[in-house]
Amino acid sequence: MYSCISKALVVLVLHFLFFLPSASAIGAQFYDGGSNLGFALFTTQNASSTDLQMQIKAPKSAGWGAVGIGDVMNGALMFIIYPSADQNSVTVSARTSSGHNTPTPLDKIDLTVQSTSIKDSIMIANIVCRNCTGDQSHQSADVSNSIQPWIWATGPGDTGDNAVSTDAKDVNLNQHDNYGVFFVDMTATHSNSSALPTISGNSDISVKPLPSSVPTLIIIHAICLTGAFLLLFPLGVVALRWFKWVRVHWMLQALATLISLLGLVIAIAFSAMDPEFNTFGEGHQIIGIVVVVYLLAQTVLGHLHHQNFKKIGRRTWISHTHLWMGRLVILLGMLNAVLGFSLAGLTPETIGIAVIAVVVAAITMVLVWFGGKRGKDSGAPIGSSESSNIALSGYNTPRGDDDGSRGGYGQGPPSRGELSYNRGYDTRGYGEQAPTGGRGFV
Template sequence: MRSSIIGSLLGLGSTAYAASAINQQCQGDICYSMNIPDSSTSSTGTIYFQISGPTSYSWIGMGVNNNQMAGANIFTVYQAANGQNVTLSPRKGSGHVMPSPDNSLQATLMDGSGVSNGKMIANIKCGSCTIANTKFIFAANSGSAIKSDSASATISQHQNTYGTLSFDTAAAKGGSDTNPFSSTTSGSGSSGTGTSAGAGSTATACVGNSGSGSGSGSGSGTGSPSSTSSGNPFFGGSRPTGFPFGSGNKHRRATTSDCNNSGPALSQNGYAEKLQMKTMAHGIMAGLCFAILFPFGAISIRLFSFPGLVWFHAGIQIITQIIFIAAFALGVSLAKELQLTSSYHPIIGIVVFVLLLIQPMLGMAHHRAFKRVGSRTAVSHGHIWLGRIIIVLGIINGGLGFLLANNAPNGQIAYAVVAAIFFAGYVGATIIGERRRARSLPPKYEESPRGSGTASPRDVYAHQTQHPIPPLPQNYEMTRRES
């Protein structure tokens, strides 16, 4: 009797030890747990993970063996088609794009996985995972449920909820090579590829601290994807819903660990803030150039009249072009970092940038030709129309940039209003300028009763009599309108 009691106590002690050998890190209401059985090492053997979080998230993911997306083995979890199971989608990270499904990861859903009480729980057994370092990555995206049984379902890009976390591998080491989470969750359901039933599952408490749970159930599956993503380097071959930041996510700066906020902390390493600052700087500078400064420079040469107007116009456009070069450099950096180089916004931006390199040269050629012949030439028309094309493309591309960045509606409205006002002023100035120019020119001979050809001396004399030419100022070459 005594020996059986001692054996039972030893068995309970062994179970407690296995349960305590789980290290858990929480990001707000999302928790990630890890267990390394005694029979495994950091380089070989089985490793167990648990991912749990509210169903208000479209998907939740964790990346192993890297502190960045490129090269990380990523476990993505989302609701299955019936809304009661969860789908495990093992993927391979290649950068800041949707990770591709990966058949090589030996990942299986274990008992206790599923959806219950507004919570997704995935107990994962990985037979091919190695712990090269203690840095992991996490991400989640709020939104409607994906509800797919496919391990290669398209997922939207995460917003603010992402970053790095550090597991204490020493605290996670211990226990037998069995599901360490089965005693803390419960579930029932059928097995299937990439899904596990979860009826009756309960939310996990702080495993290894004071939390406990009970229940039983069955449900297993493998996360073997059936196809891979192709096409555009966007999520699912289409434009992502936004950059990795946005507005109002409540988990943006949360840094907690375990359930008592002790131990290694989760961190985003300031990446979201840096990315947001770069994007804001790019948008503000480029928007300022095309919504205000470039149109204003074009308006000035049409409507203003003062000594040095030509150089005033040229100065505004050159300063604006310098600002845009800085905005363009930030845009190229963002496009490479987020792998958006095949998107329409950066492509149009590159086209506009190249055209802007040509425009000053045409402007200088136009100025020299106008001084020589006193009227517009083919180069003049090229300079004028290229400027119009650049302004229109730039304003449109600014709006496309707001859409690509999934910016707040207030920012889009403000940009649209300002751009519309200045563009309307630009169009009005162009019309007024052309009418002024038409009135100041002598009539064409075909408009006179003498027939076609150049204007006759009599017509020219009559025009000059009706429109006397004022005395030329001393700085005549500097004040002539070259619009």
């Protein structure tokens, strides 16, 4: 009795395993439920190359659908499908793009269209690309990459006269309504089967889609960090060195530091969700973490400098460390903003941010230099106890007031019994003593 039951169970298990599709038959599959775009992939080895065998599906109502090799539109190798002139088949166009411009056809792609159809208002194309892997003159897939990035998009759903229906490979397409990124484990796509891949169901197989929230987080991150280092920090420096607005200075620097910290937290969040960057090994990521850590250290150093200066009335090693670290942090943050846009593959934007960073840095340094020179020429005292990220400047007050009331130009020299510090020189009169701990410096 038990022997019969055991044999029956073994037969059932073997029968179940036999009808399970093998890994080589599954390959990889991506499906986006919002746009109903589907993609299936096999890779097969032949004598001269590794072929990509693909099936792409997209709703006819979308106007067009596409997948592409790469993580951004710029330079990606795209396979775009749209209705052909007879409305019963599909035109397949291999294209690439410069920046976010309309993709243009590629002539050097060895692409074979196996079959196309439109069934139940769904466009289907089965294609094979024989030079889409390895080292090519265009973007290509790495069959050994377990996180090969692909992009996808669908059109705006044009109807009437705007509907795409042509056999031409270079027809102009309107900008996408839906798009995203997914990562394919190319090592799981190897197949010895002659069958073409088929999209089955709406699940992802050997694929990690990038969460739709990531592009938004990236934009917020970019706004936070470029705003902090190309606007707020330089404004804080100019407020102190040129206008002598002490409180405006430290408020701007504190705000910029908090925004930078927020930008780092956001960056860590979306990097952890992105299979391409979750190892945190990129130079932009490493520099970003270092910069924010330095900013937090700057806050502590600025406070210690302020307390020491109130007590002894002169700069210490803490003051100079705060001064030079601040200069380094701002320049490093500007550089990292440029590296961030470069990492995203946004070449025109990278050039634009680089130009802005150079201009802002140059203007800031000129104003700092002339601000310091103007202070020396007018006899205004130099030296500061307030937190600054690029330069220190301040003024003594008679009774420990931190209101900067004695710090403006044209207010005359300090009265007898008060101490003025200019470039480290003691300008006290005969018989005058150093200030007591009760006197504050702002």
